[in-house]
Amino acid sequence: MLTVEEIDAGYKDLQALWGISLAVNEGEIVALVGPNGAGKTTTLRVISGLLKPSAGCVLLRGRSLAKEPAHRIVELGISQVPEGGRIFTGLTVLENLELGAFGSNARKVKDQSLQWVFGIFSRLEERQRQRAGTLSGGERQMLAIGRALMSKPGLLLLDEPSFGLAPLLVEQIFQMITEINRQGVTILLVEQNVRAALELTQRAYVIENGRIVGQGSGEALLSFESVRSAYLGSS
Amino acid sequence: MLGPIAQNLVFGIMVGGLYGLAAVGLSLVFGVTKFLNVAHGELLMLGGYAGFWIFTLWGVDPFLSLPLVVVCLVLIGLVLYKLLFARMVKLTEENKIKNTLLVGFGLSLVFQNMALRLWSADDRGITTAYSGQALTLFGVRFPVVRLASLAIAVVTLLLLDLFLHRTYTGKAIRATVQDWEAATLMGIDIHRVYLLSFVVGAAVAGIAGALVSVGYSIEPAMGLEWTLIALIVMVLGGLGSIVGTFVGGLVLGVTQSLTSYWIGGTYREIVALLIFLVVLVFRPQGLFGSKEG
């Protein structure tokens, strides 16, 4: 479904990604794990078009996204939940969700999408009239994910959905992610919480210093010695 | 004793409504695009002359010609954006504010000089058949023209508020004010949002200018004073709230009006500027002030 081929990218004079390649198949959950500053977020930004690569290309179902501006890529079916959620705190929960369905196709089926999102995150339905700024940390993350789902994406990019949440909430969010995937949304997940991510996913890529240094099934990577020692804190 | 005070209060509110209108345009553009267009007062001036000439040449009532004024300013806004401001969209926020300030500055010179050459330095105002009429209530005069101007200002602001809160595009504008990158991830084309805000800001400035030419008077050099007024009201009212901006306008109008009653006419401008400086120094983040949320 998504193919990333030999991407170089960076900010100004600072190159952050070096020949990144990865692939996500229809229906999968794939994780991209690695330490802080390895280039995980930058990779997502390239896929969603916020950052244009200096070399290489991103293909969605075989179609190049090189010339598509970021707002078009959403309409083509890739939706990103940015790091920290970045919900619109001054707008109501409902308005946030409506904006998720901004594209013309998504707007036509907005009411169905809303029912779908409320089905997954019932808390959001209760709070739909509140200003998003009044939500708790977990609810904000749910809103961010729900908002991204409103565009009816084929592929959902999740950037650190567990960031800053209590362990119990992390488990809840991950269950919801599994549920979303079961309902047919392909997922590319960026996580620092490596163990939880690898337990959740079928496949994972390990990124370090802007390069892919390993890949395999989640279970295989869990037993992968360097991953264990580097990220799981066990020797 | 109370009579003159009440009278000045009423006059202050009437001019304050126009201040609010002038500021809302600037504040909308600044909030969305981070363009600090200091030629905003000149857009007001152009709106004033548009209304004046439509009335003088074709005899169209200044209140009826408002849609035509809006069309003129929309076109001017479009051209300015496409020709100049669109080039500054990609700068960092700090450079964007600085460069738009400088470009706006050059624009204000150009517009002022052109208006001076084309229309002379004379004070102009629209005098209709009903210009002299006024309602009197408890001994306080309500000039019909200014009353109508205030009403139009309020209606314009309400419509703008409805637009921003009830329509999809309006919500997209508010989202862009908060976080343009997250807005992009919603599929919002922020360049279109920028263009739209800029043009709407110009149109609102045009309405304000036309109303000034009816109730008061216009001249080519009025721009700087109105830009400053809009900035002051924007700081007083805080960014992101139309009602707040409108109230800020009323406060400034009343303050000025009472100052000129108690101290003297020439100090109205100074008082406004001093308030502005004090607010600016004690709330240096003033312009970014109370964002939504």
Added chain:
Amino acid sequence: MTGKRIITLVLIIAVLALLAALPAVVSRDSIINMAVLVLLYVALASSWNILGGYTGQTNLGHAAFFGLGGLTTRLLWLSAGWSLFPSLLAGAGAATTLALIIGTPAFKLKGVYFAIGTLALGQVLNVTVGDMFPMITSLPVQQLVSYQLLPRYYLFVGLAVLTVGTAYVLVNSRLGLGMMAVREEEEAAESLGVSAFRHKLLALVVSAFLAGLTGGAFAFYHVGYYPQFLFSPVWTFDALMMAYIGGTGTIIGPIIGALFFVVAKELLALRLVEIHLTVFGTLFILVVLFLPGGFVQAWASIRRALVRQLGARGVRLASRRQAS
């Protein structure tokens, strides 16, 4: 490097000699008046440049310092009967005092807020002076009878030399280095132990002193005007435009800008009616958008391109010679 220095030195001496000899060469007052205008703008734009160009603080209230200097000088010189130089110094002192008073609150404002704040401040003084001094100020009859252009011309020569010289010495000192560090990256400068506030204040004070002196010289030069005229934002805008068109943050930029401004204004005024502000406004916008370094930058890139061209031709010639 030393060769370049010698050329610069020779050029400076030549310009000074030309300025000194100008009245002997041309006798027409209109030319001398134009030269006075150029020198006035050189001083005004260069003084603006110290704070606006080198320290990166866009001052939109420069006219306040110019005006205060002019107002004080004129009052002391004409009304209080002081002699000229003490009056000029007092005028510059008044401008400096204003700078010291507003410095602390003004530099609480960063970036664009400083610009807006100084714009408002300039307007406060503009309106106040217009209110307090509504009458035109004219030279009294005995002054008019003995009015001589040449001393005034040489006063402006001295003023321009003083301003440009001060700016040169300042920006080539440690203090100037600190000012430029503040312009480039205020926080980084602070972390290196450069006090941003002190450097900004120093730049403001020097800039205000020189602007006040320029205003005083104008008050000595001009026959009759409304006191408010000296506080008009036009003085700020002109200085800013000249500095930008010539090239901010360079010594030569404001000089080129001033020369261009006055000459082009004269030429335009001859051919077209008063539309020079439209032309300059447009030019200014173009410079901001496409040529942020002004004429100085344009010249540098043209020269680089020329050198590259000539260099390439030189290499080709050399290789051809070798081949033959």
